Amino acid sequence: MIWSRHRDELIRYATVLVGPAEAEDLLSTVVLRVLQRRSLTELRHPRSYLFQGVLNEARSLGRRNSRRRLAGDESVPPIEVDPGVLDAVLRLPERQRAAVYLTYWRDLPIAETAELMGCRPGTVKRYLHLARSHLREVLDEK
């Protein structure tokens, strides 16, 4: 039940962080690691635990092979997607990208974003500010 409830949002989250080519492997690794220790039903906060696991694994993956991942995705974005913005988002470090995704796309409040990222609300705000500063030029936010 827990898995079926969260798997869709987890695979989307993983995709945003590492791209579609590695999202499934990443999520598999996270879930397998959790199951090696306990069942999902034993987790007190399975959703935030899994989200944090995905982010941590994405960061590990990024450290191991950031060049490959930063090369971006090969798909052709739809016309309404600004390639510059997409490229800038892809270049955000994982934690900043996670904060931006959860806040600006998933519309989650800061507190919930912080819970899913395993950090404090103030830290989320810092990631968001950093992300905005990196996106500022492409978004014409002077």
Place this chain on the structure above:
Amino acid sequence: MRNDLSRDAETRLRAALAHLETLAPAPPALPSPVGTSSRPLWRSPVVAFAGFAAALLAGVPLFLWLRSTDSVTAPSTPTTHFEASTTTTPPPGEGGFPWPIGWSEAPGHSVTGRTFPIIVWTGSEYIVWGGEKPSEGEWHKSGAAFNPSLGRWRDLAPSPLTPRSEHAAVWTGTEVLICCGRQIGSLNSAGAYEPATDTWRVIAQPPISPRFAEAVWTGTEMIVFGGSGNSRGAAAYDPATDTWRTLADLPYRLERQAEAVLGDGVVYAWPSYVRRGDTVAPLAYDIESDSWRSLTIPESLDTPLAPSLIWTGDELIAWGLARSFESDYGVGLAFDPASGSWRALPPTPLAPTRPSDGSEASQAAVWTGSQAVIWTGWIGSEWDAPTTSILAYNPETTSWTDLDPAPVQGIGMWNHPLIWTGTQVVAYVSSADSVLIYTPDPQGTSSSADVSTTGTSGTSGNALAADLRIEGTRPPYTFEETQAYGEFGPVLWGLVTTLSGADEIPHGPAYEWVDWGPLWAGHQPDPGPYDVYGVTDLSAVDPDAIAAVVPIGSTIVLREVEWSLDQLEEFIELLIVGASENRVCSTGFGMTPNRVRVVALAPGPVLGDVPREALAIEIVDDCLVYVPAGTSLP
């Protein structure tokens, strides 16, 4: 936060995020946690075909799926759960549970979270019995055993002993002998538990009833001692004959949190719960002569110490927190039985701590056969965040190692809560409902940082400062203020976390660390000049040092300067430039260095209107690349 972007900018950002999300493949099926292969189990050809079909149905571009399935040929590298560790999962031992390198959190049990239970390592199991839960106001008579190799708990058979806490226990090789302790009053009953048969027996009644008992196993007898007043005493129990014999009485009281250790026929104990007028000298009991003596306290020790004790095979190591008016600091001593003299251990690389409200600080220690692992910290309060430091001291090299930060903070360590299994440290944390396991990297490539203890500059590649003092010039911020300011500056946050050996920095008015709050003032509604602490007076640092050499005892003085947010970001960019030029470990485009290390000092260029006198910083985001001596810095 959402009103920081214009509607148009947010729309374009959302469109990009939405597009990324639509690329998601079908989620994997839930695997069965069988085996330890790092290759996901559902990546079988059958499941791959199903996924292929699902991907097509979901409209995922075919080439993306092919890329995904291609990766099956290259097994993914398993990584550790905690980001402080960068190495892979070690091969499990025979039948061993595959705990990753670094810290792991094992499932809890109803026995976890108790205070003052007995905790005994049998060689294969970690047995917890008795104790109390202050919040529940009750004592327990139940227990459980945790097997780290299996990662599982089992309940112990019901015990015939009365519920109790602060009792004593030893492992004889076949049985856990349990004695004394207290419920409301002192208890003079004892029992034995045999793990092999999961059976209990009541043993002969002890002649003493110390409510705060300590015990050691001599190989043939359990020596129990402790207590105060009428309950004070010492006795020895022989399980072969089920008999007790009374030993010479202690010269003075020995109460809560005292620790005892056996070394070369002598039982050492150190009073730790002292009251005004109490004798605080450590005790030594000679088994052969049945006599107690006080050990002279080192003259340099001018404050009461409540140390944890370790017998290394050659000497006694005592490590504890000494409390001064302003802060607590770690004190390590070694006692040489041959000469009867104490010597000070190299300064502990532990930042001075200062529980503002006298909240309880404590420590625990365990001997691994070559190193003393010290866990210290204090329980948080309403105003103080809890903190934890974990260090390892190697007597052979007289060096300290800063172990990976533990995944939890806030400890109350009593009654030998650390166990060394031979391959791992297992920690019973009474403030948590889980058991923590630390698995060292067998290759020795953990992200732990060796810490210089010699005081010789320029000798240790990745040494950090011992006895480092970081002082602020501004009154500490409140917790709420630091939250409002968005926590810590990305640069100095990393510096402090590196120096303090923790990924998280405690908040609260008791911590001078929180002075970093305004360094990151990015989301303030009215950007402008901000109060920023710059690290300035680092003149004591040896510029020829290869990495991170701050002489022991040197002081980093934080001076309040004014940097605009733009200036701050310009400074961060300078660091990133340094990364891009391969002088330091690259963290990727645009990535804020979040773990940095002071490597040297040089007269710095001017940043804006502010002289930047210090801060040659190495970015060490999970990898270490040393800056060669003489390298010009950005």
